[in-house]
Amino acid sequence: xxxxxxxxxxxxxxxxxxxxxxxxxxxxVRDLGYTDVKCGCEKGDCGACAVLLAFxxxxxxxxxxxxxxxxxxxDGADITTVAGLGTAAQPHPLQAxxxxxxxxxCGYCSPGFIIAAKALLDCNPRPTEHEIRDAIEGNLCRCTxxxxxxxxxxxxxxxxxxxxxxxx
Amino acid sequence: MTRYTAKPLPPIQLPELRQxxxxxxxxxxxxxAVGATAYxxxxxxxxxxxxxxxxxxxxxxxxxxxxxxxxxxxxGVACVLTAADVPNARLASDIPGQTGQQIRAGSxxxxxxxxxxxxxxxxxxxxxxxxxxxxxxxxxLIEIEYEPLPGVYDPMEAMxxxxxxxxxxxxxxxxxxxxxxxxxxxxxxxxxxxENTFRLPYQEHAYLxxxxxxxxxxxxxVINIRVSTQVIEHFRSIARAxxxxxxxIRIQGTMVGGGFGGKEDITVEIYxxxxxxxxxxxxxxxxxxxxxxxxxxxxxxxxxxxRTGVKKHGRISAAEIELISDSGAYPYLSPYVLLYSAVMSNxxxxxxxxxxxxxxxxxxxPYTSAFRGFGGPQACFAxxxxxxxxxxxxGMDPLELRKINYVRAGDSTSTGQVxxxxxxxxxxxxxxxxxxxxKTPDHGPLKVGQGFASYFQSYGRIMWLHDxxxxxxxxxxxxxxxVRAGVPDLGAGQANSLCxxxxxxxxxxxxxxxxxxxxxxxxxLSGTSTATRQLYMSGNATLMxxxxxxxALLDRASKHFAEEIETLDMAEGRVFVKSxxxxxxxxxxxxxxxxxxxxxxxxxxxxxxxxxxxxxxxTGQGSVFPDFTFGAYAVEVxxxxxxxxxxxxxAAACHDVGRAINRAAVEGQIxxxxxxxxxxxxxxxxxxxxxxxxxxxxSEYLIPTCKDFPKTTVIILESGTGVGPFGAxxxxxxxxxxxxxxxxxxxxxxxxxxxxxxxxxxxxxxAAIDGAKK
Numbered sequence: 001x002x003x004x005x006x007x008x009x010x011x012x013x014x015x016x017x018x019x020x021x022x023x024x025x026x027x028x029v030r031d032l033g034y035t036d037v038k039c040g041c042e043k044g045d046c047g048a049c050a051v052l053l054a055f056x057x058x059x060x061x062x063x064x065x066x067x068x069x070x071x072x073x074x075d076g077a078d079i080t081t082v083a084g085l086g087t088a089a090q091p092h093p094l095q096a097x098x099x100x101x102x103x104x105x106c107g108y109c110s111p112g113f114i115i116a117a118k119a120l121l122d123c124n125p126r127p128t129e130h131e132i133r134d135a136i137e138g139n140l141c142r143c144t145x146x147x148x149x150x151x152x153x154x155x156x157x158x159x160x161x162x163x164x165x166x167x168x
Numbered sequence: 169m170t171r172y173t174a175k176p177l178p179p180i181q182l183p184e185l186r187q188x189x190x191x192x193x194x195x196x197x198x199x200x201a202v203g204a205t206a207y208x209x210x211x212x213x214x215x216x217x218x219x220x221x222x223x224x225x226x227x228x229x230x231x232x233x234x235x236x237x238x239x240x241x242x243x244g245v246a247c248v249l250t251a252a253d254v255p256n257a258r259l260a261s262d263i264p265g266q267t268g269q270q271i272r273a274g275s276x277x278x279x280x281x282x283x284x285x286x287x288x289x290x291x292x293x294x295x296x297x298x299x300x301x302x303x304x305x306x307x308x309l310i311e312i313e314y315e316p317l318p319g320v321y322d323p324m325e326a327m328x329x330x331x332x333x334x335x336x337x338x339x340x341x342x343x344x345x346x347x348x349x350x351x352x353x354x355x356x357x358x359x360x361x362x363e364n365t366f367r368l369p370y371q372e373h374a375y376l377x378x379x380x381x382x383x384x385x386x387x388x389x390v391i392n393i394r395v396s397t398q399v400i401e402h403f404r405s406i407a408r409a410x411x412x413x414x415x416x417i418r419i420q421g422t423m424v425g426g427g428f429g430g431k432e433d434i435t436v437e438i439y440x441x442x443x444x445x446x447x448x449x450x451x452x453x454x455x456x457x458x459x460x461x462x463x464x465x466x467x468x469x470x471x472x473x474x475r476t477g478v479k480k481h482g483r484i485s486a487a488e489i490e491l492i493s494d495s496g497a498y499p500y501l502s503p504y505v506l507l508y509s510a511v512m513s514n515x516x517x518x519x520x521x522x523x524x525x526x527x528x529x530x531x532x533x534p535y536t537s538a539f540r541g542f543g544g545p546q547a548c549f550a551x552x553x554x555x556x557x558x559x560x561x562x563g564m565d566p567l568e569l570r571k572i573n574y575v576r577a578g579d580s581t582s583t584g585q586v587x588x589x590x591x592x593x594x595x596x597x598x599x600x601x602x603x604x605x606x607k608t609p610d611h612g613p614l615k616v617g618q619g620f621a622s623y624f625q626s627y628g629r630i631m632w633l634h635d636x637x638x639x640x641x642x643x644x645x646x647x648x649x650x651v652r653a654g655v656p657d658l659g660a661g662q663a664n665s666l667c668x669x670x671x672x673x674x675x676x677x678x679x680x681x682x683x684x685x686x687x688x689x690x691x692x693l694s695g696t697s698t699a700t701r702q703l704y705m706s707g708n709a710t711l712m713x714x715x716x717x718x719x720a721l722l723d724r725a726s727k728h729f730a731e732e733i734e735t736l737d738m739a740e741g742r743v744f745v746k747s748x749x750x751x752x753x754x755x756x757x758x759x760x761x762x763x764x765x766x767x768x769x770x771x772x773x774x775x776x777x778x779x780x781x782x783x784x785x786x787t788g789q790g791s792v793f794p795d796f797t798f799g800a801y802a803v804e805v806x807x808x809x810x811x812x813x814x815x816x817x818x819a820a821a822c823h824d825v826g827r828a829i830n831r832a833a834v835e836g837q838i839x840x841x842x843x844x845x846x847x848x849x850x851x852x853x854x855x856x857x858x859x860x861x862x863x864x865x866x867s868e869y870l871i872p873t874c875k876d877f878p879k880t881t882v883i884i885l886e887s888g889t890g891v892g893p894f895g896a897x898x899x900x901x902x903x904x905x906x907x908x909x910x911x912x913x914x915x916x917x918x919x920x921x922x923x924x925x926x927x928x929x930x931x932x933x934x935a936a937i938d939g940a941k942k
Contacts, residue, residue: 035210036203038425040376041457045866048376083203091202099197102832105840106659107200108207108376108425133874140871142375142426143659145839147879148832 006075010034011084019071025051025064028071029079036083036111037066040140044068047139050112052080052119063119065138082111085118094118094156101152105143112139117153125162129154171606172567172598182827182888182895186739187672191832194664195683196423196657208396208422209380213450216382217246219443220303221453222293222310223462224285227859228319228332228532231283231312236293239309244302247447248310249294251282254442257409259434261500261537272342274335274530275499279409279438284317286334287497287532288860289462296443296451319532321859323471323494326529334497334530341495342503344510346524346582346788354486354521358477362558366474366550367925370854371467371539374871377425378460383440384450390689391444394420395437398427398656399696400688402434410441417441421686424697427658428844429538430464432698433500461864465537466854468493468505468528472513472550477521478558482572486521489513491547495528496535502528504630505536509543511792514582515551516593516624517573522582524788532859538698540844540904544625549926552621552909557922566913567597570622577889583783585791589826589897590887591798593622596822600802603820603881613810616817619913620802621906626793627700627898628891631780637705638692641670641713642770643721645763647741647756649674649714650770651683654694655706660900661833662702666710668829669893673714674721675738676755692772700898703829704794705775707893712773720769721755724762728753795890797897799823801842801906805914809937812930814850814915816876821907822883826890826897838903839880845907847872853927 003018008028015032026049029037040048044065052061053069055077086092091099094114104110113136120127120135127135132153133146141149199205236248251257257279281290293310297303320326326339333339355361381395391412393403403417410417424431436453443451455463470493477486491509495502510526541548559569574593580586601620608616629635640652651670657663667681685691694706718738725743726733729751737746744752762769783790804818821838828834851870855862863869890897908926915933916922921940923932 035206038207038376039209039454040378041866043457043865043867045457046376081203082201086202088198088202088204091198095198095201099201100193102191102194102836104194104197104200104659105661105836106376106424106426107196107205108659110200111203114201137873137875140374140376140866140873142373142428142844142871143840144836145841145843145877145880146872146874147839148836150874150879 006072008071008074008079009077010079011081021070021072023071024067025069025071025074026066029066029081034081034083037081038108038111042067047112047116048109050115052115054078060122063116082114085114093159097152097156101148101155103144103148103152109139109141113149121157121160125160126157172601174599174602175594177595180888182886185672187668187678188829188894189827189831192668192678192830194661194830194833195667195678196663205423207377207425208394209454211382211394213382213384216450216452217296217298217447218300218303219439219451219453220295220307221291221439222295222307224281224288224290224292226285226314226316227288228317229285229314230317231281231285232315233313235311238311239295239306242302242306242309244298245295245306246298246449247296247443249442249446250292251278251280254279256411257442259409259438260405261433261498272499277498279442287534294439294443296447319859321531321533323492323529323531326531339530341499341528341530342506344507344526344788345786346510346522348582348584349521351486351488351521351523355477357485359480360561361475361477362554362561363475364554364557364924366472366553368470368546368549369926370469370856371848371852372461372854372869373428373430373539374866374869375426375428375430378455378457379431379435379464380454381436381440382450382452383444385444385448390416390418391441392418392420393437393440394422396424396431397421397437398424398432398658398698400654400656400686401693401696402437403688405434406438406441409438410445418689421656424656424658427697428540429698432538432696433465435464457866458864461869462861465500465535467539468502468536468546470546472546474550474554476554476558478562480562482562482564482569484517484519484573487514487519488523491526493528494533494536495530496533497530498535500535500537502536505538505543509547511581511583512544512547512624513551515548516575516591516622516798518575518579524582533856534861540841541625541901542699544901545845545905545908548621548623548905549909549912553912553922553924556913556916583792584789587796589795589889590824592824592885592887593798595885596798596824597622597800599822599883600800600820603883604802604804604818608804608817613808614806615809615918616804616806617914617918618802618804619910619917620800621909621913622800623906624796624798625902625905626796628704628777628794629699629701631778631791631794632782634779635695635701635705635777636774637694637709638772638774639666639694639706639709639713640692640770640772641710641717643674643717643755643759645756645759647676647754647759649676649681651681651710652691653685653706653710654688654691655702656686656697658697660837661830662697664833665703665707665829669707669710670714673711673718676741680741700900700902703896704892704898705777707896709773709775711893712775713771716771716773717769720767721758721762724767725753725758795897797823797899797902799902799906801910803910803914805911805918807915807918807933809919812934814928814933816846816878816911819846819878820881820883822885823899823902824885824887824897825899826892827886827888827895828884829896831884834884834899835882837899838882841903842880842907843872843877845904846877846911849908849911849926850928851876853929
């Protein structure tokens with residue numbers, strides 16, 4: 001099939017790009033330069049490529065493995081990658097907590113974990129440890145043993161306002 | 169299981185430090201948290217080509233015909249290379265010239281197989297094309313015919329006369345012997361002799377970042393390779409293989425998305441260099457997960473036999489240990505991995521009468537090489553299981569048996585090397601076990617057990633490799649500090665540790681230190697990020713360089729204050745008089761004064777590890793390692809005796825790290841290494857059939873998720889006796905070593921029967937329970 005022009009809104013920027021139907025969202029956003037979305041397996045096993053995907057009208061973004069979504073399926077949606085949450089000068093509380101809690105070693109899995117954690121805190125601002133572990137079960141980390149990651153998410157939750165909503 | 173109380177520590181007063189030891193935010197952390205850190209696969213270049221590696225679909229065969237013409241003629245394909253195009257592209261897989269051992273046939277690996285393939289997945293051809301899609305489409309256009317050759321897939325079979333041979337003269341890649349005391353007399357003295365055989369499996373590194381890199385030729389003809397690697401010094405081997413001078417290859421290492429030894433050998437960088445040279449265009453190569461699992465080394469499977477003589481009060485009187493490892497199709501680091509396991513095969517126990525026979529054997533299986541622990545963990549699984557088995561036979565508590573045999577500082581290892589640093593074995597074992605607390609009660613078919621393992625593990629390279637590391641430290645005119653060191657950062661905080669050391673010595677906040685690292689052309693070579701050596705080696709080099717700069721600054725400050733150097737100190741970006749801190753000068757002002765006078769504000773230092781001669785080939789006697797780390801791991805496990813499923817309920821680790829440079833990073837190493845070890849013991853199951861990996865994905869080869877194991881209780885002890893900076897020891901590899909035997913010990917405690925083989929799959933656990941009933 002031939003490429004068709006679709007619209008991807010990534011971290012607030014709009015891109016109109018021609019893509020063949022078999023191109024994954026992972027490849028599409030990385031080719032657009034959003035290399036903070038990491039490729040670990042291309043099979044949905046590792047969670048490194050997680051992004052938040054919000055279709056028009058959605059209250060908040062849903063976490064998806066971008067390797068399992070075709071770019072065409074995300075046509076018109078808002079996509080948030082970890083770089084869209086904050087910067088080194090103004091990090092999201094989750095990003096600061098990950099950096100401070102020792103939750104980051106090699107860092108390759110961190111974008112996926114932070115996205116999964118953001119999705120959790122958006123709908124459950126005061127999660128239990130069990131709920132945190134449920135939320136990041138689909139993300140693999142080979143360095144940390146996960147303990148510091150759980151600590152970081154709990155630490156960030158304590159700092160975020162308790163009100164619901166995804167406007168962080 | 170007896171509850172143990174923590175053995176009191178000797179009184180030790182470590183000097184108070186301002187930066188070192190604190191759990192500061194690592195210098196690399198925020199870039200990674202906000203997605204700003206670029207990994208090797210994230211780089212692109214103008215006019216860049218995309219590469220693929222065409223690999224063998226046979227484990228053992230002659231290549232009868234190889235025709236790449238159709239692939240070459242596909243529109244968009246820029247280049248297809250075979251061995252015929254690069255006949256001299258051979259890689260040193262050994263550590264040639266450094267070991268005193270003769271280089272064996274087969275220790276040089278062809279970059280591309282020519283007439284014969286020896287393992288499934290062996291590279292045969294390289295494709296470079298305008299897009300990844302085109303490269304992919306060119307793959308099936310390569311025509312190849314094989315003539316199958318009988319293969320050998322079991323090291324025992326491979327050792328037999330007449331077995332299919334991989335490299336002449338036979339399949340024995342290397343042997344090591346250790347002879348100490350008189351084993352005959354020792355066994356004659358024994359009241360009891362215990363014999364057991366242990367089997368250890370493959371392990372896949374499963375770093376989250378598959379191998380990746382980009383290469384290009386710059387305007388001066390230098391082949392630049394930006395790659396995820398643990399060893400930028402491979403530029404030398406690559407230069408030889410590509411046929412250019414060593415100063416025409418530049419490796420710019422990126423942040424590594426996990427290494428664990430799997431990125432210690434050359435990965436994609438040789439293919440990138442060859443393709444860049446042949447196309448004169450930038451080339452990018454990123455492995456898929458499947459290709460990563462098929463393409464890089466594995467942890468060695470081992471067969472380890474212990475025969476131990478003990479007196480009835482528990483003292484070991486003699487031991488004979490035999491180790492056989494599967495080296496796979498090419499030697500790579502197998503001879504050295506084997507050396508580690510042979511030297512550590514008797515564990516941290518005094519064995520005066522010892523005989524060790526070790527061999528590593530070539531097969532047509534996936535090749536094996538470095539993986540965190542480097543042969544130490546396999547040895548540890550066997551010696552700790554053996555100690556527990558002896559304790560059972562003697563009716564002794566496992567700790568009591570160990571206490572009688574533990575080495576102490578001043579004792580010697582299997583090779584006669586005297587242990588000089590603290591050997592806190594009982595101290596760490598009792599604390600790890602105490603941290604588990606009371607045993608959880610059994611519940612129906614769920615039987616609960618607790619167990620621990622002690623270990624020792626070297627840090628720093630084999631001393632006859634004559635290891636060195638360099639680091640450069642300088643003060644800028646605004647009082648900030650720059651560190652330059654070739655160190656590759658694998659995520660363990662290698663770069664941060666150097667910054668924290670420089671910050672300590674020069675009295676600046678960590679945020680004022682900036683590091684430039686991992687460039688073979690413009691940062692001083694620091695050696696490999698392997699062998700738990702970077703903190704020890706480059707930490708010491710940084711300490712030396714920073715101390716030299718500090719000396720120059722204090723020298724100038726002493727003139728400024730008209731005070732003796734000894735009366736001055738540096739902290740918070742100032743030099744001040746200790747007795748009167750209000751008398752100070754800003755580091756920036758001091759730096760400017762030095763610069764104006766032409767004083768040197770930077771220093772390049774080299775740290776040399778102690779050099780030794782190789783051990784005696786007949787007796788194995790001699791010094792092998794700079795020092796050792798000691799510690800213990802403890803596990804509580806519930807065994808479902810109906811299904812064989814294991815659930816780890818509690819885990820605790822206690823290690824003497826000498827001195828923690830960054831406490832959070834040390835905790836992270838201990839927790840993460842321990843979990844890798846539990847994964848190895850419990851669930852990681854690389855299935856290889858006739859040389860073919862049956863589990864080439866993360867949905868078939870399962871590594872721990874956050875739901876598989878509880879949070880590890882981490883207990884850090886600091887004896888201050890290590891040979892690293894500020895008395896630090898290494899912890900990267902040691903953290904892994906004792907976890908698997910601790911879990912096996914806990915399972916034995918739960919079900920009353922010991923399992924001598926990993927992983928502890930439900931099938932194996934049920935079989936053991938059934939076997940015990942018979």
